[in-house]
Amino acid sequence: MFQSKSGLLVVVLAFSLTPLGFAELPADITKDAAVLKTRMVPQPNAVKFLAGPEVVINRDLKVMVSVNREQGGDAKKIASLFKTYWQCRPVINIQKDGGLAGMKADGYDLRASQGVMTIKASDFNGVRNALRTVRQIAEAQRGVKSQSCFYIPELEIQDEPAMSFRGVHLCWFPETNPRTIEKAVQLAAYYKFNYVVLEPWGVFPYKSHPELAWKNNSVSRGTFKRLVKTASELGVTMVPQLNIFGHAAAARHISGKHAVLDFNPSIQSLFEPDGWTWCLSNPATRKVLEDAVLELYEFFDKPPYFHIGCDEAYTLATCRDCRRGDYYKLLRDHLVYFHDIMSQRNCKVMMWHDMLLDSSDPRWAGYTAVGSKTHKLPDLLKELPKDIIICDWQYGRPKKDEKWPTMLYFKENGFPVLACPWLNSAGITSQGHLVQNENMMGLLCTTWHGLQGTGLMNMYYHGANAAWGAPEFSGGDKRGVVNMHIRQMGWDLGIDDYEDTGLIEYQIPPDESYPAAGL
Template sequence: MIPFNQEGLMMANARWMILLVCLIVAPSSRAEDGTMPPGGVLLTPAPKQIRWTDDKLQIGPFPTIRVTSAELAQVGRVLCEEMRRLYGLRPNIVVVTAQSAEAKVTPKNGETECEELEVPSKHDELEDGVIELVMSDSAEGTQQVRELSPWVKWPPPRNPEEGYILTVSREKATVLAATPQGCWYGCLTLLQLMQAVSKEKESTAGEHIETSTNSEANCQGNNEGLGGKMGSSAGMWLPGVCICDWPQLRFRGVHLCIFPNTELAAIRQAILWAARFKCNTVVIEPWASLKSSRHPEIAYTHAYSPEQIRPLIRLGQALHLDMVPMLNSWGHASGMRSRSGEHVVLDRFPQYRSLFEADGWSFRLANPEVYSHLFDRYEELLELFGDVRYFHIGMDEAWGHLGAVKLDLPPEKQPHELAAEHLLKLHQYFADRKIQVLMWHDMLVRRGDPEVGGAGPAGSIPPYNTHLALEKLPRDVIIAAWNYDVVGDWPIPRYFQKKGFRVVVCPWKSRRNTISLVNQAKELDLLGVLATTWDSLDVSLPSVAQAAVLAWEEPDSDLLRIPFDHWLAELRRLPICNLPSLETTLEPIQR
């Protein structure tokens, strides 16, 4: 018989072994509290894999951002500016590459830019904290991935170019990714994790300090942002964590309209907002609001110039967003919302009437001059936006709000044939430039079609029957399927998917509508989501964020876990009267 004390010791050892095995092999859980680090900061979007540790990284007033690849220098500059704006820190950037010695990167002098500092010693770096940005295919990145295996899923199983690994230890924080875009997404998560140290309770781990969200206080021109004074005086800290993350859907976008009465600050805020929740695409549609040197008739006298719009495009590029120009190339040819009763061209220049159908709502496809008009405008937009991946040609509601009209058709030409020829001409224009086309879906669906259960919106009606043009449409066109009311199953996306098209779903403003459409996109494994805002940009911002979060997260994610106050708190970090000009980070910093 084993003596009692020896038996007890063996049992205790066995229990410890079982506990150790459980800790090693247990998979990371993505339960609701799994996205809540010490201190109560809710991570949005929720990471796919997350594991907390007892480590804690102190971040002093002058942390170092160590960039280990020249490709990531611009990401480091954006991170530097955001740490200053949001938390009042004064980081400096050190670029270390295999080809060059350690080099300091310091921003240009300016109130909204990081303060110029000398390259710190190793001792200074450790005191104020180090954040490393690493490419996963580098020797250092390969070694770090090897050390984290097999727990981390790397490369990610979906959209690996946008995935990242974020680790925080007592010594440093590291963001590792295959691309600068993925690294930026990791930095966005890191910024969410930062928490202010309380002067009174500086040694208390996990305490969450409330910061002011007063918009008026953030609009005094100091651009310190939330937590700025606390961060600069008492420092920050990061909880120990290992995160491996990637998006569920490839295309996560927002459609923004610039109407003649739109303030550009609102568009800037919306671009920053989209980037905050890891959107990767912004479509910009000017409505009679962008001056044209080739066709001055298409914009009002007090419209914006290309030089005024260009900083917004560069802002999106700095935030690793695909900036997409849009010109509605069939319906909505008035350039204005239908209820305004305005027509930007015909109200002032009736000599251009031949370009439009009788009611002015749609372009007259039978007039060949339409193409020189459209192609001139395309060229101007492409000059403004630069190298683009996509172009949105609109094409919705061609008989639209003003009702069907009698068409001026060539002899023996059917309307659907004219529509098909039109689509093919536009597609060829962009294919020649290696640009992918997006278009709204509704004119390609027959109203009351039993194949889709009579679902809409559907704009093809007799005698036009434009749905017959669908079979001639190249399958590389991306269909933007919009519905702003549906909250259940909607057969339209599945219909186009079965026809061989990539599809993005397009909700608007309603949380229930957003949840329904994005969940359907994940269920069908569609290309993604394009949230719309139309003429209600301010009230649409929460649903834009909700669409982006859902599109990133797992198929079974629950948006209702996120209180509305979370969206409101994040919006207060972007006061419209004091927004950052992060497009400046695209330029190398002068040293």
């Protein structure tokens, strides 16, 4: 293969046959771009499809990798990705190049031309992201029943993330299928997120306090351990969460359930009387929470962050001792205590923002702000350590010229801020722009009970694009694209049960009323 200025020779090359009988058709760049760009999630910063012969992905492909930092086993890991993605073992050459020191972490430069794929990156993480991009556009051989190679157009792609923290927050309810979480972690990695905050809703089987998990409804430690390991192998850092203030029921408020109290009425003193908020005046509460927090921290392999929740503590200061005491001081000391024990372990604490804002302040009208002046909660911000990461969750549609004032407020007060959107796609995109323009820490896309179907599709699709910063490519069938990607995750996981495939367990939700009465 070689480049030539002779048009005739190019045509001859374009129609030549590979040893496999694969026809290298002449490229139609415009048509290729219109279709292939729709399949790229997130959309890379710069993509150029060229008119040269297609590049075949099979054992004859030459893969030239340059990295600034090489770790032992990189070649093996790259070979393993080719085997998983395209069932082949190409020729792989890796070299160290100090000139790539300036490349952004996770970014990459990818070229494919004349039977050679060239990847430049800071380290293996960038190389893997390049190959994830290739996987999204590589097509199986045409004209046969069963493919023996894949192909991509001649191309040049440069890509880098718009922010360093790109996270997804996942909830594990007793009702959650473990495969749903596994697929969600796989898809997060595939869409180039680098953190998953995992919140077990009463399903983590604590050794220190087994009563904190649902009786007979917790997930095995082995399942959690496998997930943490898999995430790490995919380049995703798993951050555990335990709510140390509100949401103490570890169950949705509207459900009336309580993971602890429903089966352990003897430990009511740990909670405010209705069970929704931990009782902060009780020293036994702190001891139980400290044991649990440290157990999770160790179990999750000592991650750099730990999420302590702290949202929606509706029923704070309602027991005899809390309502009569100095609640401001109790809460401040509680938060600082947990900050300090994690800080001693080089672990930064994350918390939701809503209790820190005065709900009556007109500046926050239209935004989530739940703190009340009664206990001086909005004053807490002045006394909290400035390395607590504020996770500001705002789920609404952006207004015209939206500035997301609550997020700017925390930033101006010296805190690292994660913007936390939910289902609203315009909100996700807008908060991504804010993080980028204001140089904030990053995005933490929330999913709550909507980790399925259209909700999952929107949160991941728009979240990934917002985190990498390039404008979304309009057109194409987004659902079809995400369906294809979740199927690829299923292949990687070896899924073979009907309920575990796709974006939702059942096409038609089980419902006793179906078919409707009268039909």
